[in-house]
């Protein structure tokens with residue numbers, strides 16, 4: 001029976017298996033045929049505490065029967081207030097930098113980034129209305145960046161086959177070379193030159209660039225990037241959509257560099273992954289630039305589900321888990337267990353470039369069949385499926401981003417399958 005469901009960049013019609021998942025719990029997905037899969041990428045990097053966490057599920061059920069939805073333009077509810085207070089308390093801070101003090105809600109990582117970009121341009125636009133600054137609109141990004149799939153978020157991401165169809169609609173950005181090992185200074189020098197041309201903002205995935213290839217760079221480089229932006233008065237926007245909620249070993253990756261962004265986008269694990277919610281945090285100057293009795297200066301962004309109460313209730317439960325349980329301890333132990341196994345795998349001749357940021361590990365399969373458009377990734381996906389794993393390689397890069405509840409047996413099964421993939425596909 002053919003299905004009318006259109007899956008995101010899935011090769012329809014090519015006989016790839018589409019597992020039907022009926023239930024999930026912790027790191028496991030239960031399929032309609034009775035088998036299980038280990039969700040080694042937290043269902044697109046989202047379910048940080050594992051699937052169907054009982055505290056989050058209970059909070060959702062309770063809220064669904066109390067207040068389900070509320071227009072958020074000029075109305076409020078306690079879950080939204082509580083999440084905002086909790087986010088501000090957890091956000092990176094430093095004595096010598098303005099605090100992230102305001103929270104704007106949306107419903108996906110892409111929109112959190114769109115909102116961040118709109119805030120940055122709105123800030124400069126509104127300052128220019130007072131003659132306090134020139135309007136600015138250029139955005140700086142690193143190459144290999146990924147920030148989402150809406151037109152604005154695609155504009156600031158890596159250009160490639162996956163967005164070629166929409167190139168005419170994408171706006172221009174200035175791309176800074178990625179700080180690859182040994183190339184850090186070249187990156188910082190290019191950022192310095194670009195910042196001197198008065199762009200509006202530099203937008204960056206802190207410590208690791210995700211969908212663009214899982215490229216890791218150091219906290220020192222991140223700290224230096226932020227310092228350059230600050231010296232030039234360029235807004236520093238951190239996209240913590242993937243790195244947030246403990247992924248890199250701290251609640252937010254910017255913490256490791258002592259950096260407080262002017263604007264920070266978060267999503268994915270904000271609800272522990274159970275329901276969509278996103279937030280864009282901003283410092284007082286960004287907020288104040290939009291707080292006005294002059295209607296021309298308001299921040300024009302609204303969407304139906306902004307601060308949906310059920311999603312916010314899930315986020316309240318997630319924040320309580322972070323407050324009351326030793327989540328960072330769990331992350332540290334999992335990251336160490338992953339590091340040990342990655343080191344062993346890296347000795348296999350079929351693998352190269354092992355890298356890690358907290359509970360994200362990545363390694364490249366050495367094979368002649370490595371292009372992004374080759375059928376290697378779908379064949380690897382099928383290979384892992386047969387071994388009971390949900391994994392989605394990026395070209396020849398295999399990465400893991402499991403839920404923090406993954407146990408040692410499950411981790412061993414994942415690495416055994418990676419080893420087997422090296423044997424079968426490696427050259």
Ligand code: PMP
Nearest residue numbers: 108109110146147148210241242
């Ligand atoms: N930014 C980053 C760094 C991401 O990794 C992603 C999603 N992978 C996004 C933005 C977009 O988030 P979403 O898919 O929720 O729109």
